[in-house]
Amino acid sequence: MGPSENAMEVRNLRKAFGVLRAIDGIDFDLKRGEFLTVFGPNGAGKTTLIKILSGLTQPSSGSAKVGGFDVAEGNPGMRKDIGVISHATALYADLTPLENLMFFARMHGLAQPEDQALKVIDEVGLTQRRNDRVRTFSRGMLQRLSIARAILHDPKILFLDEPFTGLDLHASNILREHLQRLHDRRRTILMTTHDISCGLEMCDKVALQVQGRFAFLENIGNVERDQFEAMYFDAVRDNQFIMETGAIG
Amino acid sequence: MNLYLNQIGAIIWKDFVTELKTRELLSSMFIFALLVILIFIFSINLSIVKASEVGPGILWVAFLFAGTIGLNRSFMLEKENGCLMGLMLVPADRTTIYFGKLISNFIFLSIMELFILPLFMVFFDIDLLSHLGPLLIVVFLGTLGFCALGTLLSSLSSNLKTREIMLPILLYPLLIPIVIGVVRMTGQLLDGIPLLDMMKWIGLTASFDIIYIGVSIMTIDHILEE
Numbered sequence: 078m079g080p081s082e083n084a085m086e087v088r089n090l091r092k093a094f095g096v097l098r099a100i101d102g103i104d105f106d107l108k109r110g111e112f113l114t115v116f117g118p119n120g121a122g123k124t125t126l127i128k129i130l131s132g133l134t135q136p137s138s139g140s141a142k143v144g145g146f147d148v149a150e151g152n153p154g155m156r157k158d159i160g161v162i163s164h165a166t167a168l169y170a171d172l173t174p175l176e177n178l179m180f181f182a183r184m185h186g187l188a189q190p191e192d193q194a195l196k197v198i199d200e201v202g203l204t205q206r207r208n209d210r211v212r213t214f215s216r217g218m219l220q221r222l223s224i225a226r227a228i229l230h231d232p233k234i235l236f237l238d239e240p241f242t243g244l245d246l247h248a249s250n251i252l253r254e255h256l257q258r259l260h261d262r263r264r265t266i267l268m269t270t271h272d273i274s275c276g277l278e279m280c281d282k283v284a285l286q287v288q289g290r291f292a293f294l295e296n297i298g299n300v301e302r303d304q305f306e307a308m309y310f311d312a313v314r315d316n317q318f319i320m321e322t323g324a325i326g
Numbered sequence: 327m328n329l330y331l332n333q334i335g336a337i338i339w340k341d342f343v344t345e346l347k348t349r350e351l352l353s354s355m356f357i358f359a360l361l362v363i364l365i366f367i368f369s370i371n372l373s374i375v376k377a378s379e380v381g382p383g384i385l386w387v388a389f390l391f392a393g394t395i396g397l398n399r400s401f402m403l404e405k406e407n408g409c410l411m412g413l414m415l416v417p418a419d420r421t422t423i424y425f426g427k428l429i430s431n432f433i434f435l436s437i438m439e440l441f442i443l444p445l446f447m448v449f450f451d452i453d454l455l456s457h458l459g460p461l462l463i464v465v466f467l468g469t470l471g472f473c474a475l476g477t478l479l480s481s482l483s484s485n486l487k488t489r490e491i492m493l494p495i496l497l498y499p500l501l502i503p504i505v506i507g508v509v510r511m512t513g514q515l516l517d518g519i520p521l522l523d524m525m526k527w528i529g530l531t532a533s534f535d536i537i538y539i540g541v542s543i544m545t546i547d548h549i550l551e552e
Contacts (some may be wrong), residue, residue, distance in 0.1 A: 116434065133414055135551065156417040165408020171344050183336035186329045268447040
């Protein structure tokens with residue numbers, strides 16, 4: 078990671094798909110070890126933001142530095158420092174958890190792929206199922222294994238795109254504990270979610286993304302939960318109205 | 327360099343473990359190639375047509391059509407569950423993904439070809455054994471070119487909804503120089519002409535192999551990005 082105190086520096090970030098402006102001028106800094114939760118209605122551009130910051134998509138304009146690396150340069154060094162959990166598990170369905178994680182460990186160039194894989198499988202509580210095909214796993218187990226894949230190389234920065242979606246209460250609690258542990262280990266985390274309780278409970282900063290912009294960004298200490306909830310629901314309702322009528326407010 | 331080779335090796339290992347468990351790729355390619363040869367056997371009267379004249383074309387049609395099935399399946403594995411995104415997130419040069427997939431496609435296709443060649447020999451009553459060494463060199467050159475271009479185009483078409491249709495449409499026209507080269511060389515080998523007398527065809531095929539690999543190295547980064 079570079080010498081900067083900030084793990085992320087985002088300046089006037091924009092991304093357009095034709096006439097659609099998915100990201101429309103986002104600015105923020107995130108210090109090392111900070112946890113930012115981004116809320117926002119569907120279609121607000123949260124996934125696009127994570128794709129840009131993780132180097133999967135190029136921004137149309139503006140700049141973003143992650144771990145000191147400019148995301149537009151596509152430096153493999155940046156990818157050593159980040160882990161991503163998204164809607165897709167990025168796991169091979171016909172391989173076992175052990176085979177999947179050994180594969181990714183080798184791709185990350187880790188010294189002892191099998192030992193590392195077994196260690197993180199144990200951390201997410203899947204040791205008993207380590208030799209079963211991933212195809213047979215429930216959504217909750219897949220999400221735990223997806224976390225294992227993302228933290229396998231002990232990244233300093235984690236991006237989580239709606240990680241609680243589709244999880245039952247038990248799986249959700251396990252994920253919450255994991256995130257808390259990672260936060261305690263001073264990992265920088267950017268998470269998007271619709272889950273108000275989970276999102277506000279763990280973060281240091283909270284943002285509300287609407288139509289590609291941060292309509293709200295504040296330290297969690299300055300946020301009144303009731304007021305934020307009301308603002309979030311208003312944003313979701315307005316967004317629904319725009320999507321249904323095509324009106325732009 | 328060690329890490330680079332290790333990453334390529336990891337992709338090949340992953341593809342082989344998957345194939346050992348599913349047995350989908352090799353079996354489907356083999357059956358398809360066998361069916362192509364059988365259809366031609368029944369549709370051509372070998373008492374009128376000389377087998378060594380039509381055989382090379384039929385053999386390569388079988389290899390290439392069956393290989394296209396393999397190429398489609400190969401990148402579908404990477405698209406399933408967003409695995410390609412997982413690969414894009416590892417600190418690896420994107421050419422490792424290309425070379426890993428190219429080598430595993432090449433090995434799978436070569437295995438299928440090794441099973442098809444004896445059957446072709448029996449069905450067409452052609453003696454391949456006396457030309458086996460030169461024939462394997464020709465098969466190597468043709469398969470390498472096919473996989474070099476096919477791997478690049480299958481990564482491109484894997485993002486399209488109509489990928490099964492788009493891959494052959496993009497692939498076959500660009501393969502024409504290689505197909506002409508390998509079919510001519512195979513025919514001449516069966517006529518007893520030594521490989522050393524076909525240097526212009528070897529040169530043509532090898533040149534296109536190198537061109538396609540070079541173009542792939544230069545473009546794979548942009549093709550894999552969304």
